[in-house]
Amino acid sequence: MSEGFFSRGFHGRRRTSDLSERLPPGQYLERDFPVLSAGPTPQTPLASWDFSIVGEVDQPKRWSWDAFHTLPRETITRDIHCVTKWSKLDTYWEGVSLDLLLAQVATAAEYVIAFCDGGYTTNLPLEEVTGRKAWIVDTYEGEPLASEHGGPARLLIPHLYFWKSAKWVRGLRLLEKDEPGFWESLGYNNHGDPWKEERYWGD
């Protein structure tokens, strides 16, 4: 619509960065770690925390905090991209791969919706969270994940905008049909690929 428009007197600042090829379009480099959430930070005692896989499965699965910590762990170093325009490079996490968790159920489902303390949800096609693309992480930069960043555990799906990396995650519901999550039903894009700038509906 506004082809050829430019902002009089605007020059911009960060054109010459050797990191620019790691920044998706519209993103800027952030060194802090901003926090964005829709409500107060939930506080679930570890003794009552669990992680479940439910929905279209042969048999639901559930891990207590202790059981979750007997699972094989991985370390993950990735760039992350928030729809509010910041990106953070080389963030370092530790957790359990969704491949490993999902391998423990039999399902014909093609979609998954993550559910969280506080009522937040986010939806994904199963193929976006399998094949070494997604983890449940409980450690950030070598420390237990802080509660404002989603601790005790959050999803980590670095290749999608960070609202998909649901904080305070408590489980996955497997679905045959896609179903929009919290932000996805409030105008955010259903898929959320930062490299395609899939921010809002219709992007």
Added chain:
Amino acid sequence: MEGRTLLGRLSWQLGEVVATRPETARTKSITLDLPGWTGHRAGQHVDVRLTAEDGYRAERSYSIASPPEEAPRVTLTVERLDDGEVSPYLTEELRVGDKLELRGPIGGYFVWEAEIGGPLLLVAGGSGIVPLMAMLRHRDAAAGTVATRLLYSSRALEEMIYRDELNRRMKSSAMLEVLQTLTRAQPPGWTGYSRRIDLQMLREVAWPVEQRPLTFICGPTPFVETAAAILVKLGHEPARLKTERFGPTGEKKHDGE
């Protein structure tokens, strides 16, 4: 956590700057005429996009300060960060007659409409007042009498955005109370609070839990974290506390103003 759905597609539109107004030494309100604006709800924001002559672009989000009743005019209030990329342009370079590219409205959660009712508790830190101001303006424009309390924290009196307007609204509107705290410097004779938000302050200001108030908190992250955690501790329902965090994240630099 229900919400209403938005329009199918958000496209970029050009607005013309029809007025600018300094609010404090660091903040300016920018009023745009947006012929293609389809309306918004108090609490929503827009994405602003700046394009340099060579095609370089930068985008940032800004809350809408004006009430839906003023559409198709929309006002943003921007705080200048000296080392920022976009906010110095908006507060210093942009002038009446210029065009600004934006899209919106965005966000369907941190919103309030007069018919949702109250009582309403609004808790603002620094420029976090902006979306809450849209709610207050909407409340008055809709002839609302919803019982409302605003607790507004600033570093100093001169940094308080919309100060005169807030006083005026409080005087002219029944059921609106504005409580202020100044965290760094207080003028002689100051009768408001003089410290960061804490348990005691929220105990005094917040509505009784039994009245099931609806609370909106907006400001820098540590501020929002503190206020929301205290209200939960005081027994407020987490589902009735809505938060929006923006502004710089530097937890050392910005100590919960």
